[in-house]
Amino acid sequence: MTPFTANVIAVIQAIPEGKVMTYGGVAKAAGSPRAARQVVRILHSMSRKYRLPWHRVINAKGRIALDDESGSVQRLYLSGEGVEFEPDGAINLELYLYVPEADPENYFLPPLE
Template structure:
């Protein structure tokens, strides 16, 4: 597993109930601000194995990116955690976005190449 992948997993696991992060926000927090698509790939391939709260990650507009049954399930999970959706279907990121603080233990992780 790459250091970036390990950081993404740790960041997503740290998103508290009732909060969301954007794909780009996760990528930035993991040290690679242009890697939002990589975050999507990690969520898709590793959510089950690492029991990631995948439903707490949304797009940059605060909207659910999935357009199928999974998107409906994601909305139900978020509603169940107290996240409110606006009339346009988006989430108020000012209110519900999680902004992780730098973790002193990150000093122990290998730097991103």
């Protein structure tokens, strides 16, 4: 596993219940701001193995990127955590965005074993 992949996993695991991050925000926090698509790949391939809260990662517009049944499940999970959706389906990032840099405990992400 690459250090970036390990950091992505740690960042996603640190997203608290009722908060969201964008794919780009996860990439930036993991050390590679231009790797949002890589975050998508990691979520797709490793969510189950590492029990990642995949539903807490959304696109930069505050929307669920999936438009299939998984998108409905994601919305259900987020709603269950208290995340409210705007009438147009977006999430208010000013209210629900989690920024790890604002949490001093997340400055240095723990290594994965």
